[in-house]
Amino acid sequence: MPAPEQYRMIFRHIDEPGYTSDLACYLRNGGYEVLRKAVQRKPEELVDEVKKSGLRGRGGAGFPCGVKWTLLDRKSGKPIYLVANADESEPGTFKDRYIVYKDPHQLLEGIMITCFANKVERTFIYIRGEFPEGARILERAIAEARAAGFVGPNILGTGYGCEIYVHRGAGAYICGEETGLIESMEGKRPYPRIKPPYFPAVLGLYQCPTIVNNVETLCHVKHIAERGGEAYSKIGTPNNTGTRIYCVSGHVRRPGCYEFEVGKITMGQLLNEVCGGPLPGRSFKAVIPGGSSAKVLRFGERFKGKRKSGATMVDYDWGVEDIPMDFDSLAMIGSMGGSGGVIVMDDSVSMVEALGNINEFYAHESCGQCTPCREGSLWMKRITSRMVHGLARAEDGALLKSVADQIAGRTICAFGEACSWPTQSFIAKFGDEFKAYAAAKAQARPDGAAELI
Amino acid sequence: MNLKPETLEKIDAVIPRYPQIRSAALPLLHLVQEDQGFISNEAVEWIAQKLGLQPINIYELVTFYPMFRQKPIGRRHIRVCRTLSCAIMGSYRTCAEFQRQLGAPLGGTSPDGEVTVEFVECLASCGTAPVVMIDDTLHEKVDAARARELSDLIRAQAKAPAQQR
Incomplete structure (x- = not known):
C-alpha cells in the first residue's frame, strides 16, 4: 500500500518559500484569528473542546491533554501557571526546534489560547540552553505580539491579561521531566519531585497549580480551537487523534520531519517511501521508534497478538514495517511512540557500540538524585565502554541486563526506565551480538562504519 | 565584579519577571557568563548577594548544569x-x-x-x-x-x- 499524503497542520507553513518568523507574515496567513475568536468564548468551553479532541501529549508520555487540564486545582485560590516545555532534548527529536525557529507565533497563539482556557495570567517558555537563537526569536515574537495586543494586559480588549516570558535552561536533559523543569524554573537543581504529592496540577511551580505542556501539544490546541474538538478527533485514528510529527534521523536517504495523521502510516511506509529507504548498498537493521529511551525494534522480528479493531478483537502478525505509527500500537508491541524521534540504524552499525553511545548519554544526564539510576547508568556505560575499548566477555550482556533490571521502577522519575529500556531491549533483541562481540571486534569494521563511543 | 552597563540593565529587567526572586538565578548566570566568559567564585558570590541567597545556592547550579563553566575557554x-x-x-x-x-x-x-x-x-x-x-x-x-x-x-x-x- 502506498504511503498516505502528509497532513501538514502544525508544519503547514514551515519550509514554505517566503514564510518568515515575524508577526506580519503570520498575520498575512490568518494568524491570531483563532485567538480572537477564542477569547469571546467561555474558558470552560475551550477546555471541553480539548477534552473532546482526544489530544495526547507530544512530549513523550502521550498523556491526554484535556485530562491534564481537568486535574488542575482551581479551588485553591492560588495563581495557575503554564510552562511551555521547549526543552526538546530526547535524542532523535527535533520537531520543536522547527516550530520555535520558523513559526514562533503559532506557538504563542497556542499558549495564549491555553492560558485563556485555564485562566493563567503568567506563563513561561522553558527553552533549552542550546537554542540561544531560538530564545531570541521567541523574545522578539513576544514583543511583537505584545505591541499588537495579543499578549500582555487587556488582550484584544477583553480585560483578560497574560504575560509570557522566556526562560533558558542550561544543558540538562532532566529538565524535560516536568517536575525537574519546575525545580529548575524555581532556580534550583532540577531534581524531579516525588509524586504523590507533587503533581504539578496541584503542587507545581511555587507550589501552585501548574500545567506543563510540550511545544507541539500547545500548537495542536490552536488547531483544536479552530476546528472544534469533535472535528479534530476525526483526524488520525481512535484514541490516537490528530497529526504527529515524526522526526526521522540516521541511516535513511531523506531524514527530516514529516507530519501525518496519527496511526495512518506504518513504519515501513515512513522509512521506505517517505524517507527513501536505506542508503545505497545497505539494509535496515534496527530502529528506535520514539526517542532514544524507547525500546529498539529489530528488522526481521515478528509481533503477534490480539488487538482491538472497533468493538471486536482481531489477531495481528506484524513485522517492523507493518507497525502503525501510533501511541497504542507501539505500546502494544512493547515499545513506545514517545516523542516521535525515529532513529534508524543499518547493517553497518554494531549494536554493542550503539548501546555504548546511548549509555554514555544517560550516564551523563542522570541527575544523581536516586542511587539505582545514578550508579546503574554509570555502570552500564562503563561495561559497554570496556567492551568496546577493552576486554569484551561473553557474559557481559547478562551483566548489563542485571544492572538495567535493578533500575526501572526504583526511581523518583521515569529517567530510571528511560536509561534501562535501551539496555534491556538491545540485549533481548541483539543478545547474540553481545556474546560474539569479542570475536567481531577482531575483524575489520564494515566499510563506512562510524565510531560511536 | 566589573559587569558591563548593558549586562546590569538586563539583570535588573529580568528579576521582576519572576514571582519569586530565586527563579532569576539561571538567567543571571547566563547573563554573567555572556559578559565575563565564565562563572568565577566572585561571580557566584555577586549573584547570590544580588538575589538574597547563599553562595551555595548559586554554586550548586554552576556545578550541575553543563553549560556553565568555572574557567575561561577559547575565543x-x-x-x-x-x-x-x-x-x-x-x-x-x-x-x-x-x-x-x-x-x-x-x-x-x-x-x-x-x-x-x-x-x-x-x-x-x-x-x-x-x-x-x-x-x-x-x-x-x-x-x-x-x-x-x-x-x-x-x-x-x-x-x-x-x-x-
Whole structure:
C-alpha cells in the first residue's frame, strides 16, 4: 500500500518559500484569528473542546491533554501557571526546534489560547540552553505580539491579561521531566519531585497549580480551537487523534520531519517511501521508534497478538514495517511512540557500540538524585565502554541486563526506565551480538562504519 | 565584579519577571557568563548577594548544569554533537578533524587560546546530522570535509583585525 499524503497542520507553513518568523507574515496567513475568536468564548468551553479532541501529549508520555487540564486545582485560590516545555532534548527529536525557529507565533497563539482556557495570567517558555537563537526569536515574537495586543494586559480588549516570558535552561536533559523543569524554573537543581504529592496540577511551580505542556501539544490546541474538538478527533485514528510529527534521523536517504495523521502510516511506509529507504548498498537493521529511551525494534522480528479493531478483537502478525505509527500500537508491541524521534540504524552499525553511545548519554544526564539510576547508568556505560575499548566477555550482556533490571521502577522519575529500556531491549533483541562481540571486534569494521563511543 | 552597563540593565529587567526572586538565578548566570566568559567564585558570590541567597545556592547550579563553566575557554567555542544520530552519521570523525585542524585537545583549548573543542549531548537537529555549534550558531551536515572548511574560516577570522570579526 502506498504511503498516505502528509497532513501538514502544525508544519503547514514551515519550509514554505517566503514564510518568515515575524508577526506580519503570520498575520498575512490568518494568524491570531483563532485567538480572537477564542477569547469571546467561555474558558470552560475551550477546555471541553480539548477534552473532546482526544489530544495526547507530544512530549513523550502521550498523556491526554484535556485530562491534564481537568486535574488542575482551581479551588485553591492560588495563581495557575503554564510552562511551555521547549526543552526538546530526547535524542532523535527535533520537531520543536522547527516550530520555535520558523513559526514562533503559532506557538504563542497556542499558549495564549491555553492560558485563556485555564485562566493563567503568567506563563513561561522553558527553552533549552542550546537554542540561544531560538530564545531570541521567541523574545522578539513576544514583543511583537505584545505591541499588537495579543499578549500582555487587556488582550484584544477583553480585560483578560497574560504575560509570557522566556526562560533558558542550561544543558540538562532532566529538565524535560516536568517536575525537574519546575525545580529548575524555581532556580534550583532540577531534581524531579516525588509524586504523590507533587503533581504539578496541584503542587507545581511555587507550589501552585501548574500545567506543563510540550511545544507541539500547545500548537495542536490552536488547531483544536479552530476546528472544534469533535472535528479534530476525526483526524488520525481512535484514541490516537490528530497529526504527529515524526522526526526521522540516521541511516535513511531523506531524514527530516514529516507530519501525518496519527496511526495512518506504518513504519515501513515512513522509512521506505517517505524517507527513501536505506542508503545505497545497505539494509535496515534496527530502529528506535520514539526517542532514544524507547525500546529498539529489530528488522526481521515478528509481533503477534490480539488487538482491538472497533468493538471486536482481531489477531495481528506484524513485522517492523507493518507497525502503525501510533501511541497504542507501539505500546502494544512493547515499545513506545514517545516523542516521535525515529532513529534508524543499518547493517553497518554494531549494536554493542550503539548501546555504548546511548549509555554514555544517560550516564551523563542522570541527575544523581536516586542511587539505582545514578550508579546503574554509570555502570552500564562503563561495561559497554570496556567492551568496546577493552576486554569484551561473553557474559557481559547478562551483566548489563542485571544492572538495567535493578533500575526501572526504583526511581523518583521515569529517567530510571528511560536509561534501562535501551539496555534491556538491545540485549533481548541483539543478545547474540553481545556474546560474539569479542570475536567481531577482531575483524575489520564494515566499510563506512562510524565510531560511536 | 566589573559587569558591563548593558549586562546590569538586563539583570535588573529580568528579576521582576519572576514571582519569586530565586527563579532569576539561571538567567543571571547566563547573563554573567555572556559578559565575563565564565562563572568565577566572585561571580557566584555577586549573584547570590544580588538575589538574597547563599553562595551555595548559586554554586550548586554552576556545578550541575553543563553549560556553565568555572574557567575561561577559547575565543571561539566549537560544540560537536556526540549523541546517537550524529555519531552514526560520523560526528566522531568530525570532532577529530576539528581537533586536528585547530590543535585543540578534546574538551580543551588550543595552545594559542583561540579555540575550544568539545563534545556535547544531543543538540536536537538529528535530521541534519552531524551537527556542530560554533559559538551560538548551528551548522548542519558537518562531515570531516566541512569541518576543514569551517576550521579554515575560523583561522582566517582569527587573523583579521578585531573590528572585522
